[in-house]
Amino acid sequence: MHLNLLSVFVALFGSYRAKVDFDLVVRQQYAFPILYAADMAKRYGYKAVTIIEFGVAGGAGLMNMCEIAKRTTKATGIEFRVFGFDTGTGMPPAIDYRDLPESFQAGDFPMDQERLREALPDFAELVIGDIADTVPAFCKTLTEDAPVGFVAIDVDYYSSAKKTLEILKGAPEHYLPIVPVYLDDIGVDGSNxxxxxxxxxxxxxxxxxxxxxxxxxxxxxxxxxxxTQWIDRMFAAHIHDHALRSPENKREPQRSLPNEYINWRSKDTADAS
Ligand SMILES: C[S@@+](CC[C@H](N)C(=O)[O-])C[C@H]1O[C@@H](n2cnc3c(N)ncnc32)[C@H](O)[C@@H]1O
Structure with a gap:
């Protein structure tokens, strides 16, 4: 009850970050990971991040992602490149029970490509075709200037999701060290x-x-x-071979833990206070 009351205050007067914390931004499942990626990018000195939606359909999710990217840039200074992957013609045929055909079928979720392209801002792009063909080609265009920082997977089928994950197999410098991965379709009853x-x-x-x-x-x-259900759908890809996750990567300042029982602080901590 008190949190709901506080939410009204945050909705009216809060910062963008506070609104994300209170789940007040439409599609919290995009707002949280995009802000997380921007914060991580800033901490490690990147200026831009690539974020991706696999499965675009009518484009409401992609447009929402663009709006959130804009607001996140305003809050953090980090720029975004947004990409939306889709056949452009709806779901392909399911391969077998693993694609959950009781929930999804060929032809579901068509797109009006022309109208969607017109509506997208210039930092966003549609990549049309079967993900099996478009992802390998797209991987070759990734750069360390704008590493992948968030991937939303909403392609419904096992067979399509498997191909989207090829995006996470490139050179380690093409990613942030931890990449949030949103799995939209693990909520249907047949998912396991x-x-x-x-x-x-x-x-x-x-x-x-x-x-x-x-x-x-x-x-x-x-x-x-x-x-909220989006919490259960939020995963992270760990890029264990990323240079920032190597023991060779030294961080400043050196960390130390004071011990109040013997009134001890390291010299650096004591000097700083
Ligand atoms: C549920 S819809 C996406 C909804 C969208 N994310 C939203 O929030 O509005 C799933 C989409 O995945 C796309 N898709 C599924 N398998 C694909 C594949 N192998 N290649 C490209 N697109 C695929 C379909 O065309 C469909 O538009």
Whole structure:
């Protein structure tokens, strides 16, 4: 009750960051990871980040992602390149039970390509074609100037999700060290580790020694509103071979933990206060 009252105050007067914390931005599942990516990019000295929606359909999600990117740039100074991947003609045929055909079928979710292209801002692009063909070509265009910082997967099928994850197999410098991955379709009743996006993730983890996708660490305990479904759908790709995750990467300043029981602080900590 008190949090709902506080939300009204945040909605009226809060900063963008406070609105993300209170789940007041439409599509919290995009607002949180995009701000997370911007914060990480800033910490490591990047100026721009690439964010991707796999499965665009009518484009409401992609346009929302663009709006959130704009607001995040205003709040953090980090610029975004936004890409939306889709056949442009709706769902392809399902391969078998693993694609959850009881929920999704060929031809679902068409797109008006022309109108959507016109409506997109100039930092966003549609990549039309089967993901099996478009992702390998797109991977070759990634650069370390704008590493991949967030991937939203909303392609419904196991077979399509498996192909989207190819995006996470490139050179380590083409990613932030931790990339939030949103799995939209793990909420349908037929989803389990042997079907749909969860099966694609399981196989990705089995096939890649230094890249692992896992539920986003301690996300529920960090959120103010803990019962929203997007928390369960938020995963992270860990780029374990990223240079920033190597012991060779030295950080300044050196960390130390004071001990109040013997009234001890390291010399640096004491000098600073
Ligand atoms: C549920 S819709 C996406 C909805 C959208 N993210 C939104 O929030 O409005 C799923 C989309 O995935 C696309 N898709 C599925 N498999 C694909 C594949 N192999 N290649 C390209 N697009 C695919 C379909 O064309 C469909 O438009």
């Amino acid at each position: 580790p042997w079907t749909g996006e969860l099966l694609a993730v399981k196989e990705f983890n089995e096939e890649n020694a230094l890249r692992k996708i896992a539920p986003f660490t301690l996300l529920r305990s960090q959120r103010i509103f803990k019962n």
